[in-house]
Amino acid sequence: MVREDGKRNFVMRQDGEEDSVFSGNMPRQAALKAARRLPPASSEEEAEANSTEIRLREKGTDKVHIFDAWAWEQEAPDDKPDWMGDQITKGNVSKKGIEHLDE
Numbered sequence: 774m775v776r777e778d779g780k781r782n783f784v785m786r787q788d789g790e791e792d793s794v795f796s797g798n799m800p801r802q803a804a805l806k807a808a809r810r811l812p813p814a815s816s817e818e819e820a821e822a823n824s825t826e827i828r829l830r831e832k833g834t835d836k837v838h839i840f841d842a843w844a845w846e847q848e849a850p851d852d853k854p855d856w857m858g859d860q861i862t863k864g865n866v867s868k869k870g871i872e873h874l875d876e
Contacts, residue, residue: 783807783829786837791830800838801866803829808842808864820845821865828872835874840866 775781776796783803785793793810797803807827814820820843827842844864849857 782832783838784832786828786830794832795829800829800831801840801868804838804840804842804866804868805864808840808844808866809862811842811844811864813844813846813862815846817843817845817847817863817865824867826869827866830874837872837874839869839872841869842866 780796780798781800781803782794782796783800784791785795785807793807795803795806797806804827807829811825814823824841824843827840828837829840830837842864843866844862846860846862849859849861853861
């Protein structure tokens with residue numbers, strides 16, 4: 774279901790349970806938001822080697838988008854706002870495919 778602003782809502786599925794909702798124009802945009810919630814590794818290379826599978830179901834459909842996701846911490850940029858800490862969490866994803874639910 775597409776909202777008025779063009780964004781779609783995706784629900785994170787874990788063991789058949791659905792909890793967190795992420796929105797984005799495309800499934801990858803929502804997956805990147807979800808990836809940033811993963812426990813971060815100390816470097817991107819280490820994080821990618823230990824990627825986690827995440828599943829996002831598009832609300833209003835039976836499509837489940839499957840991604841390998843990873844997150845890591847790195848130093849914040851020099852032009853960061855005052856409220857931001859010294860470390861930020863970055864995330865990345867790689868799409869594996871789409872499944873359709875039989876429910």
